[in-house]
Amino acid sequence: MQTLRTTSLEVRNNQLWILDQQALPQQKNWQPAHSVAQLVDHIHALRVRGAPLIGLSASLLLALLAEQGATRPELAEALNVLRAARPTAVNLMNNLDRMKTALAEHDYDAALSAEALRLVAEDKQLCDNIACAGSTLVKPDSQLLTHCNTGGLATAGVGTALGVIAYAHQQGLVKNVWVDETRPLLQGGRLTAWELGELNIPYQLITDSMAASLMARGVVDAIWVGADRIAANGDVANKIGTYSLAVLAQYHGIPFYVAAPHTTLDRLCPNGGAIPIEQRAASEVTGVAGSFGSVQWAPANAAVYNPAFDVTPAALISGWVLDTGVVTPAQVQEGIFQP
Template identity: 85%
Template sequence: MQTLQTTSLQVRDNQLWILDQQALPQQKNWLPAHDVAQLVGHIHALRVRGAPLIGLSASLLLALLAEQGAAREELAQSLEVLRAARPTAVNLMNNLDRMKLALTQADFVFALGQEALRLVAEDRQLCDNIAEAGSALVRPGSRLLTHCNTGGLATAGVGTALGVIARAHQQGKVTNVWVDETRPLLQGGRLTAWELGELAIPYQLITDSMAASLMASGQVDAIWVGADRIAANGDVANKIGTYSLAVLAHYHHIPFYVAAPHTTLDRQCASGRDIPIEQRAASEVTGVAGSFGSVQWAPETAAVFNPAFDVTPAALISGWVLDTGVVTPEAVAAGVFQPSADAR
């Protein structure tokens, strides 16, 4: 396969490498993801994360394994192991469905390689389309709030919600970005803050519990988040803490936008009640670990509830910004999840 480079993925010497997002921002380490067990381990540990990026990394690995001589049956088994690695993010399922179809072709090695590269190129274009559509909704002088990480670290392109913010900043419309730290794994504090700094976009890092106070004091003009899965009725699963922001935004009459590629829409999933929510390890809540080491602050025997995602009802969302356009609340209320001709 040709050499490939994104913010978080590399293909070189016919091997897949991932940027360790658990080590950022202190260290920039490229780790091997040369087999299925390695990649699944990286996904579980969130060394590779972001719904689009997880799907792309799995697709690229399958294509590389095929080029290295893996048999069709072995690849089919590997595909299903990768599918189970992150149950909430629908991009992984969609990408692997396309790779599964490529696997049925007579020259499956060539077909898998072409499909994986096509998925990367499509994701880059999707991100550009989302940024263009979303930036039109950002008003001049905006102070925006975002949650988790939705930039180039999580995609092959400029990102989803963070791509919108970056494009709006290029247009001179963003004066400040409030960055939720995003408990318990601090993707906002570690990753979004790092990306905004790299892009020279003014930002201020806040703890998740500060968002309500900022909204009450009139310092937030709009909220932009991503999505791991969008149900057919417009309900959205995203990083835990998103629902809280949507409730607060609704109370304070602040626009709340979801930015995601159309591949995040799961029309087979009727509502948010049907979205599987991943439960993660207690150690993520009882302490913290990173490139600096580990710290335990809760009793080792503490009982922990640690869902990775929550679901925001469609009724709390001001607009769904897809690569195909903006879906309005009016369209969703009418039972039609399609972009409006004029969403502004």
């Protein structure tokens, strides 16, 4: 396969490498993802994260394994293992469905390689389209609030919600970005703050519980988030803490936008209640770990509830910004996301 590099993925010498997002921003470490076991471990540990990026990394690995001589049955098994690595993020399933079709081709190694590269190129274009469509909703001198990380670290391109913000900033529309820390894993504090700094976009980092006070003060003009899955009725699964922002936004009369590619849409999922929500390790809540080491602040035997995602009902969403354009609440009610 040709040499390829995005913000977080690299293919060189027919091997896949990933930028360890758990080590950022203190360290930029490229880790090998040469096997299914390695990539699944990276996904579980969130060294690879972001719904689009997870799907792309799995697709690229399958293609590389095929080029290295893996048989059709071996690749089919690898595909199934990768598919189960992140149950909430539907991009993984959508991408692997296309790779499964390529695997059925007579010359499957070439077909898998072509399809994986096509998915990467498409994701870059999807991000550009989302950024362009979403920026039309950003008003001059805006103060925007975002949650989790939705930039180039999570995609092959400029990102989804953060791509919108970056494009709007280039047009001189963004005054400031409020960045939720995004607990318990701090993707906002570690990753979004780093990306905004790299892009020279003015931002201020806040803890998640500070968002309400900012809205009450009138210094939040709109909220922009990404999505891990959009159900057919418009409900959205995203990083835990998104739902509370949507409730607060409605109370304060603030637009709440979801930016995502069409690969995040699951037309066969009727509503948010049908979206599987991943439960993660208690250690993520009882303490913190990173490139700096680890510390525990809760009692060792503390009982923990730690869902990685929550579901925001469609009724709380002002608009869904896809690569195909802006979808309104009226269009969702009319069934635009239905199969």
